[in-house]
Amino acid sequence: RRSPCIHPSILNADFANLAREISRISTADAVHVDVMDNHFVPNLTLGLPVVESIRKTTDLPLDIHLMIEDPDIWAPQYAELGCESVTFHAEAAKAPVRLARELHAQQAQAAMALKPATGIEPYLDMLGELDMLLMMTVEPGFGGQAFLDLVLPKIRRARRAVDDLGGEIAIQVDGGINAETILRAADAGADTFVAGSAVYSAEDPDAAIADLRALLAR
Numbered sequence: 420r421r422s423p424c425i426h427p428s429i430l431n432a433d434f435a436n437l438a439r440e441i442s443r444i445s446t447a448d449a450v451h452v453d454v455m456d457n458h459f460v461p462n463l464t465l466g467l468p469v470v471e472s473i474r475k476t477t478d479l480p481l482d483i484h485l486m487i488e489d490p491d492i493w494a495p496q497y498a499e500l501g502c503e504s505v506t507f508h509a510e511a512a513k514a515p516v517r518l519a520r521e522l523h524a525q526q527a528q529a530a531m532a533l534k535p536a537t538g539i540e541p542y543l544d545m546l547g548e549l550d551m552l553l554m555m556t557v558e559p560g561f562g563g564q565a566f567l568d569l570v571l572p573k574i575r576r577a578r579r580a581v582d583d584l585g586g587e588i589a590i591q592v593d594g595g596i597n598a599e600t601i602l603r604a605a606d607a608g609a610d611t612f613v614a615g616s617a618v619y620s621a622e623d624p625d626a627a628i629a630d631l632r633a634l635l636a637r
């Protein structure tokens with residue numbers, strides 16, 4: 420099993436002061452950046468120009484979560500900017516295998532996300548193309564929503580499938596992760612934890628990250 424990683428989401432950070440906000444999560448394993456296009460999800464955040472600026476302001480790895488239509492066209496452009504990991508949604512990708520290979524060709528890690536009601540079974544045969552599988556534990560679109568326990572059985576199935584392949588593929592959870600829910604996700608098999616409001620609503624985001632790590636180290 421991979422050692423646990425914390426990827427704070429900047430969705431709930433102050434967008435007018437992103438450089439300063441990112442400097443408050445210096446102990447993170449990566450910065451989770453939520454890209455939304457107002458079509459795949461009913462919300463709009465930021466795109467390539469802002470990610471290009473974020474790239475210049477931090478040495479932390481960038482974990483780009485694309486909640487957009489046409490990731491086949493857009494995802495490789497985030498890889499080209501030097502983002503370490505790019506996640507596209509299974510529900511939006513027209514050719515997920517080809518897209519994963521294109522991301523690898525651009526030296527980025529390839530990840531695929533599933534909304535809470537999307538089954539994992541149709542994708543089991545392509546798991547080996549991925550570096551990470553993202554199980555959404557809320558409906559994508561907004562921060563601050565409640566963790567959906569109904570996703571836990573799917574996380575357990577993903578853990579079994581990943582272990583069958585040697586356990587190298589990360590299993591990320593995103594949505595409603597906080598001190599109260601993180602161990603349920605970890606016990607089901609997640610090893611990479613996105614936390615937005617739990618980190619950025621804290622007075623000291625780095626201290627909030629340390630608190631989550633302490634829970635996982637039990």
Ligand code: DX5
Nearest residue numbers: 430559560562563595615616
């Ligand atoms: C939701 C985003 C998440 C969001 C998580 O669609 O993908 O990354 O920022 O926020 P919290 O942790 O507040 O649920």
Ligand code: ZN
Nearest residue numbers: 428453484593
């Ligand atoms: Zn996200």
